[in-house]
Amino acid sequence: MAAEPSAHELIARHRPTLDQALEAIRTRAYWSPHPEHPKAYGEHGSLDAAAGKAAFDALLGTRLDLGQPGTDDWVGGEVSPYGVELGVTYPHADLDVLLPAMRAGQRAWRDAGAETRAVVSIEILKRISDRTHEFAHAVMHTSGQAFMMAFQAGGPHAQDRGLEAVAYAYAEQVRTPAVAEWTKPQGKRDPLVMNKEFTPVPRGTALVIGCNTFPTWNGYPGLFASLATGNAVLVKPHPRAVLPLALTVQIAREVLTEAGFDPNLVALAAERPGEGIAKTLATRPEIRIIDYTGSTGFGDWLETNARQAQVYTEKAGVNTVVVESTDDYKGMLSNLAFSLSLYSGQMCTTPQNLLIPRDGITTDQGPKSYDEVVADLARSVDGLLGDDARANGLLGALVNPDVKARLEAAAGLGEVALASREISNPEFPDAVVRTPVIVKLDGAKPDDEAAYMSECFGPVSFAVAVDSASDAVELLRRTVREKGAMTVGAYTTDAGVEAAVEEVCLEEAAQLSxxxxxxxxxxxxxxxxxxxxxGGNPAANAALCDGAFVANRFRVVEVRRDA
Amino acid sequence: MAAEPSAHELIARHRPTLDQALEAIRTRAYWSPHPEHPKAYGEHGSLDAAAGKAAFDALLGTRLDLGQPGTDDWVGGEVSPYGVELGVTYPHADLDVLLPAMRAGQRAWRDAGAETRAVVSIEILKRISDRTHEFAHAVMHTSGQAFMMAFQAGGPHAQDRGLEAVAYAYAEQVRTPAVAEWTKPQGKRDPLVMNKEFTPVPRGTALVIGCNTFPTWNGYPGLFASLATGNAVLVKPHPRAVLPLALTVQIAREVLTEAGFDPNLVALAAERPGEGIAKTLATRPEIRIIDYTGSTGFGDWLETNARQAQVYTEKAGVNTVVVESTDDYKGMLSNLAFSLSLYSGQMCTTPQNLLIPRDGITTDQGPKSYDEVVADLARSVDGLLGDDARANGLLGALVNPDVKARLEAAAGLGEVALASREISNPEFPDAVVRTPVIVKLDGAKPDDEAAYMSECFGPVSFAVAVDSASDAVELLRRTVREKGAMTVGAYTTDAGVEAAVEEVCLEEAAQLSxxxxxxxxxxxxxxxxxxxxxGGNPAANAALCDGAFVANRFRVVEVRRDA
Structure with missing residues (x-):
């Protein structure tokens, strides 16, 4: 263990990183302090591939004792989508003990100030980064992501999102100075002079409700935004994806302790099977902030019922790609094939509906009919996933039986343009690995509409035949407005169509590629x-990451005195 | 009428003001571009006192035709708290015509960008400022504020709050650059390069629900925050305080038109007596933002029911002053006397509960018993208001019969330390002018608690006897936590008491003087x-003004392309 770092030492160590992050969110140029390549790890205290794997293996079958107050039981039961029983148990909390205990350290954490909170947060991220290889296995064996994706999305990319939230939180808190002298002229009389102090104060205890598919990537923004703004954070992981967040909590508690703060500023709320503590937690008066990623149903429930809290949700949406024309047909097909295949489409950002004019599209390889485009895309996916090793590396495993059931049902929704195939995983024979299905639907048929206007989470895409480019644009608008979208894509060489798609995205607040x-x-x-x-359409009420994501996690209290 | 200003000319004219406002919110030093002194007006196109009064008089009995689409009737009926029937009528809107018409100009307003929206907003404020004398009468004769307060709080101070919101809105929108080039290294391969465009987009149409007592001061922050972030704004004034906001809307529509934008970006929704259109408006799907100042009951209703909108509320609270000790007894008494008297206590910031140890306090004039402190404060108020002309100038008129009824009932709540007196107003004989009542209550008596733990809006204060300083601190905490507070004050020379009061304010998020x-x-x-x-205690869910007040009134849409 490193020598215990003081806040002063942490500032010296991490202030440059904070400044670079602040510059990055201002310019939005490329930047990351977290290496993407597995071989970049192994020096300066970070675990290399072998050490990370060994660390992960050593966790299996153990009790992860976080030293939390109010632990009344030990719970676990994660089974990897790759078939491995993790056998890790976690503290189960008596909330009437744990939640009050989480308040004890809040005053010192508040008084430490924004800069110290930022660098302590960065130290937590640094130690997580050092263990990226270990986290990669933890994410892989809870989400079903293939190793390389679990490594990158669950490691450096998640750490980036956490650091980004720290930077936004810091910037927001220092917009108001700590002190000000206010001198108001009074004509010939003496001026009025006041001394003013401004202190960012936390709202209280924040709750992070984790998801199954991206426990760290979707969990870190809220966790670090709340922590860096002075709140205590209770992490309620998805019951099937506890380990990555439990390790995160463990590291956070270690760093807080070493930096002289109360470890109970960050705690874990693992639950018994079927216990459903998210509802209980979300309406506890101590919980003043909630970050949630998951179903629209529960997200809406939180927004409606957790009235004592600021609620940040990412819910379901229906992502659309308009395919109107292209000057790089091959590039389009391979790009789309990859997007549909990655992690078996189990991303909130995976395209679901491909809107293609029924009269076909123009391309650099001549006109292509609707059927040709769909067939060529199917071939492109087949080609991408033709090699089982490569397929396993891209697809990962289906995260749960619901996804498999949806995939199987999708084949009955219309004409199957590309059937889903089973891929065997030699290393993990129990993994359920499937290639994506592409189903042809008709945008004009009401029966088909029921399918394409619902989120079908998993490796299912619909090639929706539309009457025209403008029909596609209007269907895009209606889909975003009614169902929401995390992403929109479009392929077009027509300036008018491009402008129309852009205008829909601007009016309905959707992010466009x-x-x-x-x-x-x-x-x-x-x-x-x-x-x-x-944060502006039904898929999510917040964006990662902007000022609105952090600005209401704290308040500024002013104390003023006559000078 | 001035020559029509282009956006470019407005930028040249107002960018320096915007920059100064941006600097002011960063340093929080004293700054205002809006003169407080009535004699400062009359040059550079602004109306002097006589011209302002004449302009106001000319409005009386007229129809204020704003040229709004969907006008289906004319409504009015304001009667000044000073007894004057204003006789002004305003357009009544068919919402099914007006609300769609308000969308028509939103695209051009969005495309104009943050800087143009800021300077157009500042031009609106400039023209309001030029008519400050006219607004002063309009505010006086709707709120009941005395002229000088109506002039200052309804004029320059309200304009300052509007400009402050414009500055925050601008700063928030330009945190993300308009364009970025993103170049990600790929080892030995070519880097990934993307061009990204970021556009602030409005949420839709915003609703401002005005209040009776401070139509401009409380209305301008939301109005200008929403407008400057690209939204159309519908202003629903309090039925007894329409004129100041109707003039504001009129000016905004003129400026928008002259600058080449659709005037329907700002519109008025006046209502028939008893029509209660706020509820109807607040739940219309077009309304995506609501700013409200008023009762806790309706504020809570909005927060619960207007789920399609971002809701910013300022509601009721119970403001407390802890009186523990002072080294300037006379200064304390005169300062408190002024605070209790100003606008007959009809401010959301007026102290209600004065917590005084029953064993008395220490002062620079020796120890003072509870009874002495209360009697001396009563004498101080009496002295301040002993001269009728001065009393009228400070008190203004009671805004409505409810305030008078509460004032009269308050005398029955406990021992009256200072009885309310009737003051005659020679200029406006029908004005209901009353001095504040101070009632003694016992902090330990449950019957008394019912009184002091409720907001008694108007010229009513309670001198609450408490057991000790720490009892006062705990009562302060409980009051803020349960009832909310817009302001907290404290008088103490004891460092420990000061620290304890500060800590309560930091923990319960209350602003402390x-x-x-x-x-x-x-x-x-x-x-x-x-x-x-x-924005952190039950009195209000937002603060004027901070990043959180503006950050969620728009969203940022990104369009990215391969470079």
Whole structure:
């Protein structure tokens, strides 16, 4: 263990990182302090691949004792989508003990100030980063992501999103100075002079409700935004994806302790099977902030019922790609094939509806009919996933039986343009690995509309035949307005169509990727540069990350005195 | 009428003001571009006292035709608290015509960008400022404020709050650059390069629900915050305080038209007596933002029911002053006397409960018993208001019969330490002018608690006897936590008591004024420097003005393309 760092030492160590992050969110140019390549780890205290794997293996079958007050039981039961029983148990909390205990350290954390909170948060992220290889296995074996994706999305990309939230939180808190002298002229009389002090104060205890598919990536923004603004944070992981967030909590508690703060500023709320403590927690008076990623149903429930809290939700949406024309047909097909395949479409950003004119599209390879486009896309997916090793590396495993059931049902919704295939995973024979299905639907048929206007989470895409480009644009508008969207994509060489799609996205507040044919995909966003969601359509009430995501997690209290 | 200004000309004219406002909210030093002194007006196109009065007089008995679409009737009926029937009528709107018409100009307003929206907003404020004398009469004869207060609070101070909101809105929108180039290294391969565009987009149409007592001061922050972030704004004034906001809407529509925008970006929704259109409007799907000042009951209703909108509320609270000790007994008494008297206590910031140890306090004039403190404060109020002309100038008129009824009932709640007196107003004989009542209550008596733990809006204060300083601190905490507070004051020379009061204010998020004995009063806040409310206790869910007040009134839409 490193020598215990003082706040002063942490400022010296991490202030440059904070400043770079602040500059990055201002310019939105590319930046990341967290290496994406697995081989970049192994020096300066970070675990290399072998050490990370060993650390993960050593966790299996153990009790992760976080030293939390009010622990009344030990709970666990995670089974990896790859078939491995993790066998890790976690503290189960008596909330009437744990929640009050989480208040004890809040005053010192508040008084530490925004800069100290930022650098302590960055130290937590640094230690998580050092254990990226270990986290990669934890994310892989809870989400079902393939290793490389679990490594990158669950590691550096998640850490980036956490750091981005720290930067926004810090910037927001220092917009108001700590002190001000206010001198108001009074004509010939003496001026009025006042001394004013401004202190960012936390709202109380924040709750992070984690999701199954991206426990760290979707969990870190809220966790670090709340912590860096002075709140205590209770992390309620998804019952099938506890380990990555439990490790996060453990590291946070260690760093807080070493920096002289109360470890109970961050705690875990694991639950018994079927206990459903999210509802109980979300309406506790101590909980003043909630971050949630998951179903629209529960997200809406939180927004309606957790009235004592600020509620930030990312819910379901129906992501659309308009395919109208392209000057790089091959690039379009391979880009789309990758987007549909990555993590078996189990991303909130995966395109679901591909809107294609029934009269076909123009391309650099001549006109292509609707049927040709769909068939060529199917072939492109087949080609991408033709090699089982590569397929396993892209698809990962289906995260739960619901996804498999939806996938199987999807084949009955219309004509199957690309059937889902079962892929065997030699390393993990119990993993359920499936290629995506593409189903043809008719945008004009009411029966089909019921399918394409609902989120079908998983490796299911609909090639929706539309009457025209303008029909596509209107269907896009209606889909975003009624169902929400985390992402919108479009392929067009027509300036008018491009402008129309842009206008829909501006009016309905959806994030748009245009004519992606290279190595960037509609379902990926980069911290410090891309917004994840807009917070302005039904898919999410918040965006990662902006001022609105942090500004209401604290309040500023002013104390003024006659000078 | 001035020559029609282009956006470019407005930028040249007002960018320096915007920059100064941006600097002011950053340093929170004193600044205002709006003169407080009535004699400062009359040059550079502004109306002097006589011209302002004439302009107001010319409005009486007229129809204020704003040229709004969907006008289906003319409504009015304001009667000044000073007894004058204004006789002004306003357009009554068919919402099914007006609300759709308000959408027509939103795209051009959005595309104009943050800077143009800021300078157009500042031009609106400039023209309001030029007519400050006219507005002063309009505010006086709707709110019942005395002329000088109506002039200052309804004029320059309200304009300051509007400009402050414009500055915050602008700053928030330009935190994200308009464009970015993102270049991600790919080792030996070519980097990924993307071009990104970021556009602030409005939420839709905003609703401002005005209040009776401060139509402009409380109305301008929301109005200008929403307008400057790209939204159309529908202003629903209090039926007894329409004129100041109707003039504001008229000016806004003129400026928008001259600058080349659709005047329907700002519109008025006046109502028939008893029509109660606020509820109808607040739940219309077009309304995406609501700003409200008024009762806790309706504020809570809005927060619960207007789920399609971002809701910013300022509601009722119970403001407390802890009187524990002072080294300037005379200054304390005169400062408190002024605070209790100003506008007959009809401010959301007026102290209600004065917590005084029953064993008395220490002062620079020796120990003073509870009874002495209360009697001396009563004498101080009497002295301040002993001259009828001065009393009229400070008190103004009671805004409505409810306030009078509460004032009369208050005398029955306990021992009256200072009885309310009737003051005659020679200029306006029908004005209901009353001096404040001070009632003694016992903090330990449950019957008394029912009185002091409720907001008694108007010229009513309670001198609450408490057991000790720590009892006062705990009662303060309980009051803020349960009832909310817009302001807290304290008088103490004891460092421990001061620290305890500060800690309560930090923990319960209340704005604190300490030991005010001069020309600044607990019920006054200055734009660009003081926060009005905290947004963190039950009195209000927003503070004027901070990042949170503006950040969620727009969203940022990103369009990205392969470079």
């Amino acid at each position: 245009l004519n992606l044919t290279g190595g960037v995909f509609v379902n990926q966003t980069a911290a410090f540069s891309d917004f994840h969601g807009s | 300490l030991n005010l004995t001069g020309g600044v009063f607990v019920n006054q806040t200055a734009a660009f420097s003081d926060f009005h409310g905290s």
